[in-house]
Amino acid sequence: MPHIVVEYSDTLAEAFDRRAFGLALHPVVAKTVDTTVDACKTRFRRLDEAVIADGAPHHAIVHIEAAILSGRDAENKRELTAAVLEVARAHLAPVPGLAVQITVNVTDLDRAWYAKHAEVHPS
Numbered sequence: 001m002p003h004i005v006v007e008y009s010d011t012l013a014e015a016f017d018r019r020a021f022g023l024a025l026h027p028v029v030a031k032t033v034d035t036t037v038d039a040c041k042t043r044f045r046r047l048d049e050a051v052i053a054d055g056a057p058h059h060a061i062v063h064i065e066a067a068i069l070s071g072r073d074a075e076n077k078r079e080l081t082a083a084v085l086e087v088a089r090a091h092l093a094p095v096p097g098l099a100v101q102i103t104v105n106v107t108d109l110d111r112a113w114y115a116k117h118a119e120v121h122p123s
Contacts, residue, residue, distance in 0.1 A: 001109055001116065002029050003067040004042040004084075009050060009060035011098060016062065018044050021091035028087055032080045033068050052101070060095070062088055062102045070108035077106045 004025065008016050026040040052059035064084055072080075084104045092100065 001035065001067070001069050001114065002033060002040055003109070004029070004040065005045065005065045005067075006042060006062065007045045007047050008062045009052075009100075010046050010048050011057075011060050012062065012092065012095065012100065013046060015093040015095045017091045017093075021087060024091065025084065025087045028083045029066065029080065032083050033072060033076065035068075053099075058097055058099055060098045060100045062092060062100065064088060064102075064104045065107065066104065067107045067109045069114065070111050072108075081106050 004022075006018070006021075008018075022042040025042060026037045029035070029040055030037045047061070050061065052061055066080060066084055068077075068080070081104045084106075085102060088102050088104070092102070
């Protein structure tokens with residue numbers, strides 16, 4: 001935890017620096033929701049097909065789902081939403097002719113049902 005899933009239009013593949021986004025995002029998320037960078041995981045899904053607005057090819061999206069352990073209040077979730085949006089904007093270069101929508105949704109992972117196992121295997 002946190003689990004972050006980023007979907008992005010294929011037309012943004014060159015403009016969206018995903019690795020830099022993830023590396024910049026993890027410390028911000030860790031600070032905002034009081035966890036560690038080591039706990040953060042971000043996965044990216046390139047969207048080869050999507051219909052946005054009127055379906056014209058000049059539309060593109062980046063949608064970020066951030067799932068965090070339940071128990072945070074609404075203000076903390078608003079802070080996280082704003083911070084994630086800010087980091088995303090900083091890592092997306094303008095693409096001439098594209099209208100890009102960046103959206104963020106913060107959801108809860110139920111503490112009663114969420115489980116994690118982590119191992120480190122020595123070299």
